Amino acid sequence: MQNYIFELIKEEKIREEKTINLIASENYASPEILQATGSILTNKYAEGYPGARYYGGCQVVDKVETYAIDMCKKLFNAEHANVQPHSGSSANFGVYFSQLKPGDTVLGMALNAGGHLTHGHKINFSGSIFNFVPYGLSPETEQLDYDEIEILAQQHKPKIIVAGASAYSRTIDFEKLHKISTNNNCLLLVDMAHIAGLIAAELHPSPIPFADFISSTTHKTLRGPRSGFICCKAEFAQKIDKAIMPGIQGGPLMHVIAAKAIAFEQAQTKEFKKYQEQVIKNAKAMAQTFTELGYRVVSGGTDNHLFLIDLQDKNKKDNLPETQKLSGKVVEQLLQKCNIILNRNTIPFDTQPPTNPSGIRIGTPAITTRGFVETHACSIVHFIDDAIKNRFDDDFLNKLKIKVEQFCKNFPIYKD
Ligand SMILES: Cc1ncc(COP(=O)(O)O)c(C=O)c1O
Structure with a gap:
């Protein structure tokens, strides 16, 4: 029976290697x-x-x-x-x-x-x-x-x-x-x-x-x-x-x-300090790219490793009908189909419940441990925007998933 668990650990390793992890509270231990x-x-x-x-x-x-x-x-x-x-x-x-x-x-x-x-x-x-x-x-x-x-x-x-x-x-x-x-x-x-x-x-x-x-x-x-x-x-x-x-x-x-x-x-090493500097640079670059693509970043930006996107604002700007409206849950589930993992989150003064809030939370600690720098971080924002724009096109989403997997292959988390 214990083989079952070891198989699942292998399965989880493959999942981690193949997905872009934007969960702000996760990281990859050495x-x-x-x-x-x-x-x-x-x-x-x-x-x-x-x-x-x-x-x-x-x-x-x-x-x-x-x-x-x-x-x-x-x-x-x-x-x-x-x-x-x-x-x-x-x-x-x-x-x-x-x-x-x-x-x-x-x-x-x-x-x-x-x-x-x-x-x-x-x-x-x-x-x-x-x-x-x-x-x-x-x-x-x-x-x-x-x-x-x-x-x-x-x-x-x-x-x-x-x-x-x-x-x-x-x-x-x-x-x-x-x-x-x-x-x-x-x-x-x-x-x-x-x-x-x-x-x-x-x-x-x-x-x-x-x-x-x-x-x-x-x-x-x-x-x-x-x-x-x-x-x-x-x-x-x-x-x-x-x-x-x-x-x-x-x-x-x-x-x-x-x-x-x-x-x-x-955490006392020079490498760690450089890593944390990159965590912040990546978060700032992503927040800036989202803004350029017409998304509202809560509080207008970030000083740290994370930020929130207001999807209600996007719904309003794009004048989306009720059936096509974005929510945190919709975007979390959509991106999971494309191997991009993040979590739904309430935004300040949210009128929606935490189970289906109006925002998503994006964090850069995990992608930075993988070696992503600003250009890669900005590519991820474009992947997310492409997925949102083409969310009713399964063929597009499947192709994006393959693209994300290829992208991840260049940044193995654990070398052997
Ligand atoms: C600010 C803060 N405090 C405490 C915790 C709880 O940590 P744990 O999940 O290890 O109980 C979290 C977890 O997300 C957190 O964000």
Whole structure:
């Protein structure tokens, strides 16, 4: 039976090689990271922390975790790091659990403005346990409205302000958020899951001098294994460690912690910085090409690795009848037929539901890891526009799929 799974892994490898991946939260981990994630470190139970475990035989994994912590602190210049959270969601839960009681008030960016489920959505643990008050964007600029955040903080007196997003293409002003949090006597959590790689490469201002806590994933721009971590000021170290274990998790995934250590190490190289520079260049080039082709890019552009396209605007400009209207779901499914993978996304002030929203989200971390530069990124925009223009012509779409596969062949993800 296990052959079935190995066959599926091969099938997934072929799918990844043959498709252009524009999902902003995905990337391709290096062979070293894959090797560590698939290593015998998965065998070891190590509840606790280095030097203070509830199991024997931890002398080697203690060194692994200590090294991962050191690498994480060095990379982000942090006072304390906990590398045990299994994911970004667990990292956020860990921070909340360390500081809040059920019912406590928190400010978080609304999901439909670009925030994440764990920033207070009602269907998530965050919104059902705590009293989250959502903040959004300015309707004029489609960018964060810091004045609104300040007013909400004065009105609701939150214990924590959560900053960070899953679908926001602009630089976040952590200094301003820090001022708002200190003015209002509350703590600041920056969830840098999406932009951790850009911050590591110093291409987005670091939240470290300003935030009390930083949570993150390791698998998006940071290009590590699928996981999470927390950094915090030294004064919160004990509470954070206790909240993660024994608070919300059991044994750490030592194989993944080893892979995280490698990711933190790789993120300190010159190659990584060059890679992140290219991620941003590719995103800017794509956003510009979409604009030239008549699409509206939310907020008019991007400062980071992603941007959103407003398809409602396209429907209006092209005066499309109801039956031919574009939506996020229609475009996601159409492009999948042509081996281009992205995700539907709400746009700011969307009137449509998240299941069939008015936008698509486009990200460049994965294509840049593959070696695509601006010219390739712009070709992809033309592929997308061609697919949209010819969406009722199956023959055209089949030919485009073959063209995309050929295009991908020139950029193997894993060489052997
Ligand atoms: C800003 C942000 N925080 C947290 C998460 C959750 O990460 P995970 O899927 O690892 O739980 C995500 C995932 O997309 C995210 O975008």
